[in-house]
């Protein structure tokens with residue numbers, strides 16, 4: 001068996017890393033609930049394994065999602081991950097082809113050119129030699145780009161990057177050294193034994209002025225030490241994301257999801273954050289509000305290193321913009337909710353939920369306006385008028401105000417109290433015998449559809465009104481002018497209701513489109529989820545959003561959330577309306593049109609009679 005003392009740092013580092021990961025992942029598995037454990041075991045023996053493996057190749061090695069967002073960044077990640085993977089895989093193949101019968105410990109392919117410094121007799125030598133040099137060049141290109149990104153991230157279209165922890169610094173230094181040291185060790189060896197190819201051979205020739213015979217052995221030591229140092233530091237640095245992302249992909253394909261409280265899945269997600277920084281520039285609190293310490297990369301880092309600060313945890317709009325761009329697909333908003341609950345919800349108030357509830361009324365449809373709609377009365381007036389006009393048998397459940405869906409409490413980290421409230425509301429809803437629950441607020445929609453477990457249809461008023469229009473229960477007229485439609489965060493990114501509001505609005509106006517819509521919609525800044533931002537920050541976010549959506553060129557800025565309507569009203573150059581208000585206006589206009597036509601038809605007849 002081939003051996004030299006310099007392989008020890010690499011070998012010790014590798015054993016440490018594999019041992020650490022085995023213990024850590026076993027503990028996560030042991031702490032999973034019984035049902036989740038069965039999903040994991042079943043998953044490995046099912047067809048789910050194939051899409052999981054495909055995703056690992058596409059996302060962990062080729063970094064397809066990052067490529068789609070930013071080619072240079074994508075190439076940097078791909079060349080490091082895929083290039084290194086191929087160096088290991090093809091290096092292993094090379095050593096097996098070269099000596100099929102030999103016992104090759106893991107270090108032999110890594111240090112192949114030390115142990116086989118002139119393998120000229122080996123038939124595929126020149127092919128392997130060329131391919132390995134090519135792969136080394138690919139990885140070195142990635143290292144150079146990563147180094148350049150640290151110095152000048154703007155060249156990659158990124159305004160901000162994350163700061164390094166001490167563990168990150170050591171791991172990063174070791175990582176940056178690994179491949180240049182490999183090039184040096186292989187080139188010096190080639191200068192002595194003449195075994196290199198286009199890269200290592202050329203560099204070897206260039207270094208021929210050095211005493212290569214004295215330097216090549218220390219260079220192998222340095223290469224092995226850098227590998228060993230990286231492996232030892234990896235679990236304590238952000239590079240823990242490399243193996244953990246693979247675990248995350250498997251667990252996701254096997255059906256494991258984030259719960260409402262911290263579980264091993266949460267730990268897997270937190271450790272899968274690569275701190276790539278993609279979520280930083282997408283945050284409106286950053287680019288419009290000037291707040292630079294609360295973004296998801298920082299929040300996940302704070303949770304991982306047990307350094308959570310309430311001020312930062314609660315200073316977030318929960319708009320989901322960061323989550324929609326995260327290439328790892330981390331359930332960031334849920335993790336922040338869990339953290340808020342850990343900070344605020346430890347001691348439930350037993351007297352909570354004792355407020356007087358309204359009497360349940362039997363009806364076909366329940367209308368729940370929500371507290372924010374009560375603060376924007378024009379929306380609830382429009383909704384009740386439209387439903388009366390369309391002959392809907394409805395019960396305005398929170399007509400006298402006072403009721404809450406429970407979502408604001410959850411956002412504040414009081415899940416237990418919210419659950420008491422949900423149970424009371426749920427009973428009233430079910431007792432009414434209604435088949436449909438209509439909400440005007442996307443936040444209410446989200447919680448009724450996701451947390452209440454109701455056996456009736458929950459719809460947002462945009463869906464409900466479109467249905468009335470399509471069934472010709474209401475008639476709308478088309479108006480001149482173009483409008484901008486703003487997708488509220490919770491209705492779009494979260495619930496993906498994009499088409500119904502557009503179809504409904506399209507019956508009344510032309511809609512101008514912009515890049516800031518649907519998944520890329522902007523938050524109005526007024527979010528109930530933020531408990532720290534000043535009015536000035538909120539205003540800046542709203543002003544910036546109006547500028548980006550070019551509302552000054554529109555007849556109306558239209559939205560379908562009472563909170564967004566209120567926020568934009570204060571800053572928008574164009575008048576702001578909820579879609580329900582425009583529907584009511586359109587119905588009235590249609591009625592006026594019809595009655596004036598009737599008058600016109602009847603007037604000549606009256607003249608004759610007169």
Ligand code: SF4
Pocket residue numbers: 272273274275276277278279280296297300325326327328329330332
């Ligand atoms: S949360 Fe996602 S986007 Fe943000 S740094 Fe982590 S991996 Fe990157």
Ligand code: SF4
Pocket residue numbers: 282283284285294295296315316317318319320321322323
């Ligand atoms: S949810 Fe919105 S406000 Fe909060 S960190 Fe993400 S992008 Fe920023």
